[in-house]
Structures are given as C-alpha cells and as structure tokens.
Amino acid sequence: MQKFSFNRRLVIIIVCLIVSFALMTVSVAIRNKKSTPPLIQQFGNDIVGLADRVVALPANGLRGSVSSISELLNTYQENQQLKKQVSELAQTKVRDQTLAKENKQLKQEIKLNGSLTDYTAITAAVITRTPSSWQNQVIINRGASAGVVKNMPVMAGSGLVGRVSEVNKTNSKVELITDNNDSANRFAVTVSTKSGKTVNGVLSGYKAATGQITMDNLTTKSKISKGDKVITSGLGGVTPKGLFVGTVAKSVGSDYGLSTKLYITPATDLGDLNIVTVAVTKQ
Amino acid sequence: MYRLSKMRFGFPIGLFLMLFLDGSISQIFSVHLFSTPSVMISHLVVLWLVCGVLFEENMPMPLVKWAIAAGIVFDLYYTGIFGVYIFVFPLIVYVTRVTIKYISPNFLSGLLIYFIDITIVEALSFVASRVVHMTAMSGSAFLVNTLAPTLALNLAMYVVLYFPIRGVYNWLK
Numbered sequence: 001m002q003k004f005s006f007n008r009r010l011v012i013i014i015v016c017l018i019v020s021f022a023l024m025t026v027s028v029a030i031r032n033k034k035s036t037p038p039l040i041q042q043f044g045n046d047i048v049g050l051a052d053r054v055v056a057l058p059a060n061g062l063r064g065s066v067s068s069i070s071e072l073l074n075t076y077q078e079n080q081q082l083k084k085q086v087s088e089l090a091q092t093k094v095r096d097q098t099l100a101k102e103n104k105q106l107k108q109e110i111k112l113n114g115s116l117t118d119y120t121a122i123t124a125a126v127i128t129r130t131p132s133s134w135q136n137q138v139i140i141n142r143g144a145s146a147g148v149v150k151n152m153p154v155m156a157g158s159g160l161v162g163r164v165s166e167v168n169k170t171n172s173k174v175e176l177i178t179d180n181n182d183s184a185n186r187f188a189v190t191v192s193t194k195s196g197k198t199v200n201g202v203l204s205g206y207k208a209a210t211g212q213i214t215m216d217n218l219t220t221k222s223k224i225s226k227g228d229k230v231i232t233s234g235l236g237g238v239t240p241k242g243l244f245v246g247t248v249a250k251s252v253g254s255d256y257g258l259s260t261k262l263y264i265t266p267a268t269d270l271g272d273l274n275i276v277t278v279a280v281t282k283q
Numbered sequence: 284m285y286r287l288s289k290m291r292f293g294f295p296i297g298l299f300l301m302l303f304l305d306g307s308i309s310q311i312f313s314v315h316l317f318s319t320p321s322v323m324i325s326h327l328v329v330l331w332l333v334c335g336v337l338f339e340e341n342m343p344m345p346l347v348k349w350a351i352a353a354g355i356v357f358d359l360y361y362t363g364i365f366g367v368y369i370f371v372f373p374l375i376v377y378v379t380r381v382t383i384k385y386i387s388p389n390f391l392s393g394l395l396i397y398f399i400d401i402t403i404v405e406a407l408s409f410v411a412s413r414v415v416h417m418t419a420m421s422g423s424a425f426l427v428n429t430l431a432p433t434l435a436l437n438l439a440m441y442v443v444l445y446f447p448i449r450g451v452y453n454w455l456k
Contacts, residue, residue: 028416178319271317
C-alpha cells in the first residue's frame with residue numbers, strides 16, 4: 001500500500017510537470033504568433049482588469065498625493081527654471097506648427113497621403129506592473145476597443161519605452177524596452193551622426209548593470225560619437241519614424257572586433273511610468 | 284465550521300486583494316524595487332496562503348482550490364505565460380502543510396517556513412522562465428540579484444504583517 005501511494009505521488013508530479021511545460025509552450029507560441037490571445041483569456045483578463053482597478057486606483061491616487069507633498073519642497077526652484085524653458089518652447093512650438101502645416105501642404109501637392117512619420121497617439125494610464133523579475137511588463141488601461149494593436153510602440157515622457165505585447169478588449173500588456181527575452185521585438189533605429197550621416201540598425205538588448213540599451217552588429221565606417229541621437233527608423237512595420245529612443249553613451253568595438261557596439265542611454269526614466277502613449281500608425 | 288463562518292467569503296476576498304496589491308506595490312515602488320540590477324518582488328499572495336495554512340488549526344479550508352484560482356489569475360493577467368504559478372501556488376500550500384506536521388506553527392517557525400516557500404516560488408519561476416527563454420540570467424546572478432533581495436523584502440513583510448493578518452484571520456473565524 002505504501003509503495004502504491006508513493007508511485008501515485010510520482011505519477012501526479014510527472015503529469016503536473018508535463019502539463020505545465022505543455023501549457024507554457026502553447027502560451028508562448030500563441031503570444032509570439034497570434035495578434036490577440038484566445039477569447040477566454042481576453043475575457044478573463046478584462047474582468048480581472050476591472051477588479052484590479054478597484055485596488056489600483058486608490059493605491060495610485062495615494063502615491064500621487066504623497067509624491068506631490070514631497071515635490072512641494074523644491075517647487076519654487078523648479079518653477080524658476082521652467083519659466084525660462086517655457087518662453088523658449090513657445091517659439092519652437094510656433095515654428096513647429098508652421099513647419100508641420102507647410103509639410104502637410106507639400107504632401108498634398110505631391111499626393112502623398114501618409115509617410116513614415118505620421119502617427120496618432122492613444123494616451124493610457126498604467127494600472128499595474130507584473131510582479132516578476134523575468135518580465136518587465138506593465139498593464140495599461142486601453143485595449144483593442146480604443147484601437148490598440150499588438151506590437152505598437154509605446155512612449156512615455158520624451159522617449160520610447162516599449163511595445164504592446166498582448167491586447168485584450170479593455171487593457172493591454174506593454175513589454176518594456178528593458179525586457180531581455182528572446183522573443184522581444186527589437187526596434188529598427190537610426191543614429192544621426194554629427195557629420196550628418198545616418199546609420200541604421202536594430203536594438204539588441206538591455207544591460208541591466210548600467211541601465212543602457214545596447215545596439216550590436218553595426219558595420220558602419222562613419223564615426224559615431226557620444227551624444228548622438230537615436231530615433232526609430234520606421235522600417236519594417238508598425239513603428240513610425242522619428243520616435244526618440246535615447247542618446248549614444250558609448251561606442252565600442254564588439255567582442256570579435258568586426259563590428260561596432262553602441263550603448264544608448266534611454267530618453268525616459270524606465271523605472272517610473274504612470275502615463276504612457278501608444279503610437280498608432282496610419283495604414 | 285468553514286461553511287458557516289465569515290472565512291468563506293473573507294478568505295478569497297483577501298487573497299485577490301493581496302494579488303492585486305502585489306501588482307500595485309510593484310508599480311508604485313517600481314523605482315526602488317526594480318532598481319537594476321537587483322530586483323525585489325513582493326509576494327503578498329504567498330504570504331496570505333501560508334498564513335492560511337498556519338492559522339487553519341481546527342478549521343480546514345479549501346486552500347488548494349483557491350491557490351489554483353490565484354495561480355490562474357496571476358498567469359493570465361500578470362505574466363501572460365500560462366502554466367507556471369497555477370502549479371507553484373498549490374505546491375506552496377502542500378509544502379507548508381507538510382512542514383507544519385513537523386514544526387508547530389508560531390511566529391519564528393512560520394518565518395522559516397516562509398523563507399523556504401519564497402525560495403521555492405522564485406526558484407521554480409526562474410527554471411520555468413529559463414525553459415521558455417523568457418530570461419537568459421545565469422544561476423549565480425539569479426541568487427545574488429533576485430533571490431536574495433526578494434527574500435529580504437518578503438521576510439520583512441512577513442515580520443510586519445504577521446500579527447495584522449493573524450488578527451484578520453481570527454476576526455474572520
């Protein structure tokens with residue numbers, strides 16, 4: 001009898017392991033291939049997302065009030081600095097508007113309906129973050145019903161922070177640029193050097209120790225120096241052109257000495273995300 | 284009697300509250316918890332389940348069923364990778380139940396049991412993530428950068444929350 005019970009336990013463990021691996025493999029495959037998760041999962045996630053807001057909204061509100069008190073202390077100094085910046089910005093903005101208008105007219109002139117730089121923005125709030133060390137992932141409160149589609153780029157502050165990895169009806173998951181997994185979609189970017197040349201490439205990963213994005217396998221001869229701006233190139237899919245990724249922090253030869261490797265300082269603080277913008281390209 | 288007590292509704296409500304608090308804590312304190320390279324993960328759900336076993340005493344509760352439910356929600360809503368926590372959470376309940384047969388549950392022995400449980404949760408999720416290529420972290424980096432800070436955070440949370448949670452359980456009974 002004792003032996004029987006031991007065998008039964010072993011069988012249960014092995015069955016559990018097999019089922020677990022099967023489920024994981026299937027869900028990873030679905031996540032990588034399909035544009036939306038299965039209907040049951042979507043439905044479940046929508047309901048859980050609604051329930052989560054009951055907890056998340058008061059928690060985020062509390063956080064807002066606490067941080068506003070602590071920010072009150074250096075408000076005066078910040079105000080002085082910001083006033084100066086605002087007067088400069090107004091001028092830039094007017095010029096920007098004029099240029100955008102001119103650009104639109106010129107496009108109409110040559111009957112160009114949409115170019116790589118055109119996109120509309122969906123603003124979303126971050127509900128919660130995945131409590132896991134393996135996935136740098138946040139959940140936002142806009143989904144398919146607001147027009148979010150899988151793989152769309154997500155921005156916060158002044159720069160790119162990640163891409164939409166799963167879309168439900170009323171919420172979606174955003175995989176941050178700091179995520180290092182194999183299936184992460186790497187962004188096609190371009191570096192504009194000081195000499196006016198552009199270098200195209202693909203982001204290759206994230207170095208957690210220094211908090212920098214890496215870009216590998218560059219075989220360019222043009223010199224890339226510190227401070228050069230990195231923006232998305234708009235090549236190969238749903239990402240529009242011209243989203244700011246960061247600035248070059250360091251340019252080194254790669255491990256085998258054949259190509260160049262770049263370390264990029266992200267434009268936004270990736271740790272602290274509250275409001276994000278999903279960029280929707282017109283297609 | 285479990286069926287007639289407030290526990291019947293109180294336990295699941297507390298469980299899901301803890302589940303959502305995990306996410307909210309990770310979001311609110313993301314600057315401090317996810318400061319690279321070391322990462323601290325809050326596991327309040329596991330704390331709630333372990334406390335369920337510790338304070339169960341003479342009122343058996345369907346902990347495994349609720350652990351599976353919490354695991355399903357965690358997998359689908361938080362990670363999107365189905366099949367990890369759905370097995371890990373019930374395993375934690377089972378392991379804790381086996382351990383308290385040998386050690387009588389109190390504050391200090393509970394701390395030790397919770398230490399073991401968090402180690403199991405983190406280790407199994409690490410193995411699962413390695414298998415499906417969610418991470419490329421090496422074993423030693425896992426020990427230093429994830430397991431150690433996570434244990435520190437969760438044991439501190441245990442110390443702070445043990446007596447309040449015991450109060451809640453006594454009230455629910």
